[in-house]
Amino acid sequence: MTDIDTCIHCNLPIPPADLVVDEIDGKELRFCCHGCQGVYRIINGAGLDNFYQRRDWSEKGVPTGVFDAEFDEKILAGHVIQHGENSAEISLIIEGIRCASCVWLLEKLVEKEPGVDAIRVNYGTHRAQIKFNPLQTSPSVIFSTVSRLGYLPHPFTSGAAQQAAAREQRSLLIRFGTAAFLSMQLMGFSFALYGGYFHGIDPGVRQIIQYFAAAVTTPVVFYSGWPFLAGAWRSVKNRAPSMDLLITMGVLTAYSYSLYALIAGGEVYFDTAAMIITLILLGRLFEGSARNHSISGIDKLLQLAPESANRLEGEEIHSVASASLSPGDLILVRPGERIPVDSRIASGETELDESTITGEPMPVLRQQGDTVSAGTL
Structure with a gap:
């Protein structure tokens, strides 16, 4: 098998029936499919073509179905953490990351998308956290951007990561x-x-x-x-x-x-x-x-923190998702309940079981002004 029979993007051998030939920057390049051709054009057009010299892939190919993936906006909306009208965050697992250059490429190109404020990709866990403006973009658009680069995104859950x-x-x-x-x-x-x-x-x-x-x-x-x-x-x-x-x-x-x-x-x-x-x-x-x-x-350890919290709004108490809490919110924690988020005690005092954090089995007295950690009882 010669280099000319290998896809310039995914390194897979090209079946003669699937050969796609394209001329880019005066060079005749060969691809195994139109998906890889599109990815190469995106990377080259963004001026990041040195990715192909930097990458260190131990496996060939791209995740199965990556170029045919469709993303349901309603399903993805359930994984969005809203921080305000102009700020939201979503976590995802990305299949197909094989080296540090993949992380570099994803962070460079996704961050250029309109409405994306920041992206951080963890190479060890293949988990990405993306902060975006929901008025300018949406989770399905972000997921489609990742998919167009040859990586397959999934909403992050502990099950998906495992x-x-x-x-x-x-x-x-x-x-x-x-x-x-x-x-x-x-x-x-x-x-x-x-x-x-x-x-x-x-x-x-x-x-x-x-x-x-x-x-x-x-x-x-x-x-x-x-x-x-x-x-x-x-x-x-x-x-x-x-x-x-x-x-x-x-x-x-x-x-x-x-x-x-x-x-x-x-x-x-x-x-x-x-x-x-x-x-x-x-x-x-x-x-x-x-x-x-x-x-x-x-x-x-993270699952110890409850998914819901009692937020005080004036004289009323509303049960809300812990992920929707913002700095400055006032929450009520009753005896026997776990602390939903890292907080500071506004009033009152209590004894907390912090063994999950410190390993110390004896309860610890916390008073007004003290900080408490999520998941403590």
Whole structure:
């Protein structure tokens, strides 16, 4: 497969029937679909085409259905936090973020949209917080803007965040499972070769075992290790060496030398190439699991805060969503209720259970003028 057969945006091979050719800035560029063509034109037209040199994607393609996505304004309205007539905020999970350059691109282009005041994207959680003016734009317009860039947005809920993390973890687990299973088979062949080296082995039997070892190692290197190979190629292409390049050099050196030794009749080291990939994938699996566990812990802590609050308006008490409260609002918290938002006590005193924040099991006395944290009881 040559570069000319690869989509300039998503890096996927282009089926001949789907080829889209476009001339941009005097260059003939090839795309796999009109969606990728549109994304490239948006990025290039905004003067951010250096995104393609900066990005470091470990996977090819864009999220499935990203260019056909439609967004219901009524559904999205339920996820908007209103801060006033001219200010609102919405949180979303964005699928397809693969490197820091994706974050940079999203923040640059979405912030240019009319009505968008600010956007912050968290690379670790793929969560974005967008502040906008509801009189100038709407959530569906913002979501469509993100979708046109080749990323698939979802309204943020704890379930959506966990599902996105689970999909990423599942892909990593499949690659690691494949590598671990084949590496175990490879170890059996390697023990036989090591035993034959010290105690003698028939040359014909040794060569057969070496061929089996080569067959088992190949999918470990080129399937399980593909994210490292792709990352290394991009780092070389962008003249920015990364850890993936170091891993790839070690793996391909052991693998290539072993292929040469297989033909020349020397000793092979296929087990070295396979174990490097397997162990590093295991490390990334643990890292992803720890990150998801910490995110889950934070979400559980945030869920302690009640979704509704009793807002005082003169002599009347109105039950409102906690997210709709603004600085300066006066709320009533009855005995046994949790504090809905970080606040300051305007009048009265109480004992609070702050164990969720401090770990201290004993109640703490809070009086007028003291600050209290959301979720405390």
